[in-house]
Amino acid sequence: xxxxxxxxxxxxxxxxxxxxxxxxxxxxxxxxxxxxxxxxxxxxxxxxxxxxxxxxxxxxxxxxxxxxxxxxxxxxxxxxxxxxxxxxxxxxxxxxxxxxxxxxxxxxxxxxxxxxxxxxxxxxxxxxxxxxxxxxxxxxxxxxxxxxxxxxxxxxxxxxxxxxxxxxxxxxxxxxxxxxxxxxxxxxxxxxxxxxxxxxxxxxxxxxxxxxxxxxxxxxxxxxxxxxxxxxxxxxxxxxxxxxxxxxxxxxxxxxxxxxxxxxxxxxxxxxxxxxxxxxxxxxxxxxxxxxxxxxxxxxxxxxxxxxxxxxxxxxxxxxxxxxxxxxxxxxxxxxxxxxxxxxxxxxxxxxxxxxxxxxxxxxxxxxxxxxxxxxxxxxxxxxxxxxxxxxxxxxxxxxxxxxxxxxxxxxxxxxxxxxxxxxxxxx
Ligand SMILES: [Zn+2]
Numbered sequence: 001x002x003x004x005x006x007x008x009x010x011x012x013x014x015x016x017x018x019x020x021x022x023x024x025x026x027x028x029x030x031x032x033x034x035x036x037x038x039x040x041x042x043x044x045x046x047x048x049x050x051x052x053x054x055x056x057x058x059x060x061x062x063x064x065x066x067x068x069x070x071x072x073x074x075x076x077x078x079x080x081x082x083x084x085x086x087x088x089x090x091x092x093x094x095x096x097x098x099x100x101x102x103x104x105x106x107x108x109x110x111x112x113x114x115x116x117x118x119x120x121x122x123x124x125x126x127x128x129x130x131x132x133x134x135x136x137x138x139x140x141x142x143x144x145x146x147x148x149x150x151x152x153x154x155x156x157x158x159x160x161x162x163x164x165x166x167x168x169x170x171x172x173x174x175x176x177x178x179x180x181x182x183x184x185x186x187x188x189x190x191x192x193x194x195x196x197x198x199x200x201x202x203x204x205x206x207x208x209x210x211x212x213x214x215x216x217x218x219x220x221x222x223x224x225x226x227x228x229x230x231x232x233x234x235x236x237x238x239x240x241x242x243x244x245x246x247x248x249x250x251x252x253x254x255x256x257x258x259x260x261x262x263x264x265x266x267x268x269x270x271x272x273x274x275x276x277x278x279x280x281x282x283x284x285x286x287x288x289x290x291x292x293x294x295x296x297x298x299x300x301x302x303x304x305x306x307x308x309x310x311x312x313x314x315x316x317x318x319x320x321x322x323x324x325x326x327x328x329x330x331x332x333x334x335x336x337x338x339x340x341x342x343x344x345x346x347x348x349x350x351x352x353x354x355x356x357x358x359x360x361x362x363x364x365x366x367x368x369x370x371x372x373x374x375x376x377x378x379x380x381x382x383x384x385x386x387x388x389x390x391x392x393x394x395x396x397x398x399x400x401x402x403x404x405x406x407x408x409x410x411x412x413x414x415x416x417x418x419x420x421x422x423x424x425x426x427x428x
Contacts, residue, residue: 018124023144026128027135029275030322037323038073041274044292046071049079051096052298058093059300076278076301081288083303084114091115094297101296106256114257117297122258125293129273133263136250136271136320137225140197145170147194149223151201151209152176152230155419163190172196176205176419184212191220200227203251204364204412204421207237210244211363227252231420232337232349236357253331255306259289259299262327269315271324279327281308287328307332307348337424339369342400349424355394361387366412369426374403383408 029037049066052059064078087094094116095101101117134142142148147170154173156162162178163186165171172194174187187209191199199206206228213220226245228237229252241249248268254261260277262270272279280288280301287306291299308328315326333349341347356362364380377395381387388406395404414421 015124015127018121019128019144022124022128023131026132026275030132030271030324032323034323037274037325041278041292042071042073044275045073045076045278045290048290048292048295048298049075049300051098051295052079052300055096055098056094056298057097058090059298061093076290079300081282081301081303082299083305087116087302088114096296096298099295101294104256116257116299117294118258119294119296122293125276126254126258126261129261129276130252133250133252133261133273134198134200134225134227136263136265136322137198137247138266138320139247140224142198142225146198147172147196149174149191149194149196149199149201151179151199151205152419155416162186165194176202177414179205179208179212181212181216184216184218188213188218188220192222195222197222198225198227199223200229202231202420203228203233203237203241203249204231204414205419206241206249207234208364210241214240214244223247226250229254232331232334232353232423234353234357234423236353236362239357251330253306255289255304257289257291257299257302257304258294259291259302259304260287265318265320265322267319269318269320269326270328270330271318271322272327274324279325281310281328285310285328285332306334309350339367339375339399339424339426340373341398342373342402347398351398352395352424355398359391359394362391364412366422367424369424371427372403374405375399376405376407378407378409378412380409380411 046068050068053064053066066075066078099119101119103115104118105113105115131144150171150173154164154175155177156175162175162183164173166173172190174190179187206226223245224247226241226247226249228249233249233251238249248266250264250266252263260279261273263273264270275292277292278290282288285307287304287308289299289302289304309330309332311326311329318326337349339347339349339352352367356365362379362381366378368376391406392404412421
């Protein structure tokens with residue numbers, strides 16, 4: 001117990017030290033010119049790759065012939081692309097003999113959890129990057145310790161209130177599990193009392209909250225920045241949220257492996273945090289990520305299996321003025337958000353998201369696909385005979401001749417542990 005308290009105090013001091021040391025550097029980085037950004041990135045990459053070939057058995061054995069004397073970005077291409085399977089099978093060989101790390105893992109809600117190591121400082125880098133990212137709104141720039149409404153990450157027990165305040169961080173949490181008409185006044189009062197100008201949460205949570213506000217015609221004009229993350233931001237969510245709040249939704253992309261993070265700015269572009277990781281997009285639009293912070297278990301050219309929406313043309317200068325690179329036009333789907341057609345073809349989830357967006361009567365949906373490919377489609381909607389027919393026709397049109405059950409429900413369940421709402425669940 002005493003050890004635990006000591007550890008907590010130590011972490012607290014480390015956090016203060018880190019924030020003090022790096023906040024300004026992180027803030028300034030986004031406004032540097034392209035050459036300066038690349039220069040810093042290449043220096044960081046060199047350190048990461050050097051550690052890999054010196055201290056990480058998997059890379060040591062490969063004898064990659066990296067030119068550290070005349071080091072440039074393309075040296076990265078000498079490294080092979082790796083994925084979860086390769087890392088899982090060679091776990092020990094991917095760990096640095098010199099740097100310690102802590103074990104972390106993916107949630108594994110639909111498959112086996114994936115274990116890996118991250119550094120002790122990983123949380124601090126994550127925080128620094130997030131704080132910077134939350135400042136990417138147009139009419140309000142978030143600063144550390146500003147109040148922030150958090151519509152995620154809090155799942156109260158039955159005897160606990162649906163809200164809590166973390167004074168140290170000035171995070172005002174509202175439960176994503178309890179957004180309903182009965183609690184609406186309480187949620188609105190809580191937000192007004194917080195004086196927060198920023199609201200962040202799961203896309204589904206902000207969407208459901210917005211639908212309620214719209215229905216009751218309640219305006220919360222204090223909110224100037226909306227940040228979503230950790231779930232797919234569906235086109236139908238974005239449309240409803242933006243038209244109601246009259247501000248753009250700024251979406252964040254990252255993974256538990258903490259390899260790369262990307263934040264949308266108010267101009268709609270997805271900026272890579274170039275001091276955090278390097279992104280490549282392959283021919284199949286897979287996001288290939290290289291972490292610039294992980295020395296304990298380097299993730300180098302790691303295929304995340306998440307699919308990017310490629311850029312239609314190169315964006316030279318973002319209207320927001322930042323020079324952070326813009327690697328893609330959005331996220332098409334997470335690695336586990338894929339459905340299988342009757343003939344075995346994999347269907348990109350965006351196909352279904354677009355379809356549901358076009359069917360205006362569908363408020364929310366969840367698709368569960370069994371191993372035998374049969375589909376249960378849960379929907380929140382006012383239905384009649386004609387809508388049933390149209391919906392079945394459209395889904396079968398996309399997925400082929402699979403068994404389809406449509407269940408009309410009042411709400412879609414959230415994962416009890418994470419509070420996230422999964423759109424696609426495929427039994428593996
Ligand atoms: Zn921008």
